[in-house]
Amino acid sequence: MRNSFQLNNSKMVKKIALALVTLLCVAIVGFPLLWMALSSLKPPTELFKSPPSIFPSHISFEWYREAFSDTTVLHYFANSFLVATGTTILVIIMATLGAYSLTRFRYFGRKAITMAVLSAYCIPPIMLMIPLYRIVATLNLNSSLFGVIIGHTTVTFPFAIWLLISFFRSIPREIEEAALVNGASDFVVFYKIILPLCIPGVLSTGILVFILSWNEYLLSSVLISQDTMKTLTVGLANYISSTEINWGVIMALGTATTIPIVIMFSAIQKYFVEGLTAGSVKG
Amino acid sequence: MASGEQLSLESTGRREKVFFNFYTRRKLLGIIFILPTILFLAVFIVYPVVSNLVLSFTNAKLVKPEFNFVGFENYIKLFSNKMFLKYSWNTVVWTVFSVAGQLVLGLALAVLINRQIRGGTFLRSFLLIPYVVPAVVIALITKWIFNGDYGIASKWLQDFGWIDYKQSPLAMFGGAMAVMIVINIWRSYPFPMLIYWAALKGINQEIYEAADVDGASKLQSFWYITLPQLRNTTIVLIILRIVWTATYFDLIWMVTGGGPAGSTTHLPIMIYQSSFGTFQIGYASAISILLGIVLFICIFYYVRKSGDFAD
Numbered sequence: 189m190r191n192s193f194q195l196n197n198s199k200m201v202k203k204i205a206l207a208l209v210t211l212l213c214v215a216i217v218g219f220p221l222l223w224m225a226l227s228s229l230k231p232p233t234e235l236f237k238s239p240p241s242i243f244p245s246h247i248s249f250e251w252y253r254e255a256f257s258d259t260t261v262l263h264y265f266a267n268s269f270l271v272a273t274g275t276t277i278l279v280i281i282m283a284t285l286g287a288y289s290l291t292r293f294r295y296f297g298r299k300a301i302t303m304a305v306l307s308a309y310c311i312p313p314i315m316l317m318i319p320l321y322r323i324v325a326t327l328n329l330n331s332s333l334f335g336v337i338i339g340h341t342t343v344t345f346p347f348a349i350w351l352l353i354s355f356f357r358s359i360p361r362e363i364e365e366a367a368l369v370n371g372a373s374d375f376v377v378f379y380k381i382i383l384p385l386c387i388p389g390v391l392s393t394g395i396l397v398f399i400l401s402w403n404e405y406l407l408s409s410v411l412i413s414q415d416t417m418k419t420l421t422v423g424l425a426n427y428i429s430s431t432e433i434n435w436g437v438i439m440a441l442g443t444a445t446t447i448p449i450v451i452m453f454s455a456i457q458k459y460f461v462e463g464l465t466a467g468s469v470k471g
Numbered sequence: 472m473a474s475g476e477q478l479s480l481e482s483t484g485r486r487e488k489v490f491f492n493f494y495t496r497r498k499l500l501g502i503i504f505i506l507p508t509i510l511f512l513a514v515f516i517v518y519p520v521v522s523n524l525v526l527s528f529t530n531a532k533l534v535k536p537e538f539n540f541v542g543f544e545n546y547i548k549l550f551s552n553k554m555f556l557k558y559s560w561n562t563v564v565w566t567v568f569s570v571a572g573q574l575v576l577g578l579a580l581a582v583l584i585n586r587q588i589r590g591g592t593f594l595r596s597f598l599l600i601p602y603v604v605p606a607v608v609i610a611l612i613t614k615w616i617f618n619g620d621y622g623i624a625s626k627w628l629q630d631f632g633w634i635d636y637k638q639s640p641l642a643m644f645g646g647a648m649a650v651m652i653v654i655n656i657w658r659s660y661p662f663p664m665l666i667y668w669a670a671l672k673g674i675n676q677e678i679y680e681a682a683d684v685d686g687a688s689k690l691q692s693f694w695y696i697t698l699p700q701l702r703n704t705t706i707v708l709i710i711l712r713i714v715w716t717a718t719y720f721d722l723i724w725m726v727t728g729g730g731p732a733g734s735t736t737h738l739p740i741m742i743y744q745s746s747f748g749t750f751q752i753g754y755a756s757a758i759s760i761l762l763g764i765v766l767f768i769c770i771f772y773y774v775r776k777s778g779d780f781a782d
Contacts, residue, residue, distance in 0.1 A: 206586070210594065213580060217598055220612045220657070223623065227615065240623050286508035293501025301505060303774055308516045310711070310770040312718030314739045315759045318526065318752050319519030321533075342515040349508065374500050403605035405721045410747070421607045425725050428611045435615060442608045453603040457596050464662075465669030 221446065228252070228439035235436050251436035252444070260415070260423070261441065268420040271333050271408070272401040275340040279348045280394045287352035288382060292364070302353070309346035313406050316342060324411050331414050339407035344397045351396070351463045355389030356382075358462075389463065392456035399449050420445055523763070527756035534750055545757035554733065555741070555758075562737040562762075565652060566717045572656035574708060577663025578701070582693075584664070585671045595668075602661035610725035613654050617641050644734045647727050651735055655722060659715075663708050670704040671697070703776075710773040714766050738762050 227235060231248040234241060255261055290302050320339050321330075329335035363385070364377045372380070383390075405421040412418055418426075424445065427438055453460070527545055531538035549555050584595045601609075616624040619639035628634045640646030674697065682692050720739035723729065729736035729744070736744075738758055745755035 206583075206588070210583060210588070213583065214594070214597060217601060217657075220609070220616065221600070221604065223616060224608070224612050236621050238621060239626055240621060282507040282511060285504040289501045289504035289508075293497055293504070295498045295501050298501075298505075301509065304512060305508070306774050307770055308512055310714050310766075310773065311516060311520065312715065312739075312766070314718050314720050314742055315523060315763055316516070316519045317742075318533075318746055318755060318759070319522040320515070321746075322522070323515075323519075338515070341511075345508075345511060346516075374497065399603050403603070403607075405606055405725070406743075421605055424607045424611065428607075428614055428725065429728065433614075435618075435621070438611050439615065442611050446604055446608050449603050449605065450600055453599070454596060457599060461595075461599075461665060464665055 224439050224446075225443050228436065228443045230436070232436060251440035254434075255437045255440045255444070263416055264418060264420040264423040267333060267417060268402055271336050271340060271419055272398045274333070274337040275344060275401040276394050276398045278337065278341050279345050279397045280390060283345060283349040283352050283393070284386070284390055286349050287356050288378065290349075291353055291356040292361070292382075305346050305349050305353075309350055311346075313343050313404075317406060317410055320407065321410055330411060331417065333412075333417060335411040336408050336417075336419065339411045340401040340404055343404065343407065344400045347400070348393050348397050351393045351460075352386075352389060354463050355386060355393070355459075359385050388459055392459035393463070395452050395456045396460060399453060402449060520763075523756045523759050526753050527760045529753045530751075531753040531756075532750050533746060533752050538753065541753070545754050546761070548754065549757055549761070557733065558736050558738055558741045561648070561735065562717055562739075564648065565655075565723075565735075565737050566713055568652045569655045569659070569716045570709060570712045572652065573660045573712060574663050574705065576656060576660040577708075578667050580660065580664045581667035581671055582697075585668055598664060599661045601658050604658070606658070606721040607725055609654060609658055610722060613650065613726050614641070617650060641727060642731055644731065647731060647735045651723050651726060654726075655716070655719070658722065659712070663712065666704060666708055667701065670701055674700045707773060707776060710769045710776075714769050714773075717766065718762065 226242070226244060228251050229247045229249070230244040231246065232250060234244055286305075290298060290305075320342065324330050324335035324338060327335075329338070359382070364381055367377050367381055368374075403421065404419075405425060408419045409422045409425065412422065420441075424438070424441055427433065427441070526538075528540055528542060529538040530541045530544070580598055584591060584598065588594070616622045617639050619625055619637050619642065622639065625634070625639050628640060629636055629638065634640060634643070634646070640650050678696050678700075679692055682696060687695070717737075718739055720743060723735050723737065724740055724743065727735045729740045739762075742755045742758045742762075745751050745758065
């Protein structure tokens with residue numbers, strides 16, 4: 189009796205310790221983002237108080253009003269949205285076809301191409317920066333959003349095809365084989381059987397590409413010269429490197445940039461976890 | 472393909488003709504589907520890498536279209552540049568501490584989310600958030616919380632007496648790099664966490680039960696079972712993270728711009744400054760190539776290790 193009570197007690201201690209550790213982790217991860225959101229809601233007089241107060245005395249949307257009354261900011265949001273959408277469409281069309289081909293067909297060089305995709309996934313943007321700049325400049329695309337779309341496609345495509353390969357692998361081949369045996373053509377198999385089964389995977393890969401494109405900074409900053417064509421990340425980066433930083437507006441814009449991304453990611457997170465843990469790294 | 476298919480296709484005379492072309496047709500279709508991928512990789516990945524290599528032997532300028540081949544001049548110039556050595560060293564410091572930090576934190580959190588606890592799925596989702604926070608947002612938060620006058624983290628450090636009143640660690644020689652590494656660990660632990668978590672789930676639970684029966688403590692189990700089982704995962708993660716961290720430009724650039732006095736300048740920033748600061752893209756390409764050689768060895772090893780999944 190006494191023994192089991194002691195056991196329960198030490199179990200209890202362990203449970204509490206675990207809960208505390210968990211809470212600490214949540215706090216450390218959440219704090220910077222929460223602090224940004226809280227700062228953006230503070231009235232101007234409170235934002236620069238020393239020592240800073242944790243919570244705003246009352247919630248003020250003053251900074252948001254100021255941030256979004258600037259039409260340049262609206263341009264940035266629109267540009268980022270257009271670039272991310274264009275990139276997503278381009279990447280998904282190519283990557284779905286490519287991944288389907290690599291997982292379902294047999295031909296000479298298939299393995300080599302799979303390896304090449306994996307290698308491409310590891311090539312960092314900083315090494316592609318100068319040649320991409322030259323390509324885009326030669327094509328005269330550096331005053332339109334197409335240049336940035338090309339850049340973003342380059343850095344997200346290998347990752348997308350890689351995720352999709354692992355999604356396609358998880359779909360049993362027997363289903364299509366049965367259809368092929370029964371006389372369905374390859375196109376019918378692709379559109380009627382494979383695509384519906386893959387919609388969750390393709391959709392979540394698409395959203396991930398959208399997020400990566402929305403977040404991208406280096407190529408966006410290099411491939412666009414005109415101010416009205418700049419994306420959100422480039423615009424924000426210019427704001428924080430200026431000498432007179434308008435902190436309240438910056439915090440509001442940062443929060444507004446992050447929230448849609450976090451919501452989108454939460455929606456596809458399950459597929460992302462499955463895709464990444466199934467295929468990308470095998471020990 | 473299954474042999475049953477042949478049977479059903481051979482059963483009628485009309486279909487026999489179809490069967491005759493079946494493999495050729497499928498092969499052709501497969502190649503058509505992969506063609507955009509091949510073309511894209513050739514133009515936007517292979518060509519840039521080759522072009523980098525070629526440019527590194529020229530005196531090309533960003534704004535001038537014509538250039539001459541100068542042999543190894545760029546490389547000689549680099550190795551006689553004292554700053555190159557310093558920036559390389561910064562790259563090593565940045566990479567080693569960032570990678571070590573994110574792997575240790577990633578593993579610790581993977582162990583945490585691998586336990587069956589209430590709200591475990593929510594916890595996992597929450598801990599993944601830094602993976603998608605834009606670098607520019609992390610940069611602006613960093614600048615804000617480490618601001619010398621109003622930053623809350625600076626305030627804490629000032630209260631501890633580690634830095635002077637109104638001072639920011641971002642303006643200090645060692646401090647700036649330390650802050651950047653900590654922030655980078657915060658940004659990048661989710662990937663190792665996820666991969667470690669998957670690997671933990673893959674370990675056969677019977678080994679733990681056997682160890683438990685033999686009287687091994689939790690810590691012993693972790694040290695003698697978990698860690699050895701994670702060895703391959705760790706190697707792959709180290710390689711991948713070295714490649715991505717050593718070439719990661721955005722965060723440091725936006726927070727410190729490489730300062731103060733070059734103390735946080737690493738090779739990616741040096742590449743950027745040579746390209747868009749002084750427009751010497753030949754010289755910048757040479758830095759790229761030198762950084763790349765080290766990384767290509769890593770990539771090659773990773774692809775060899777991870778690529779033999781093929782069925």
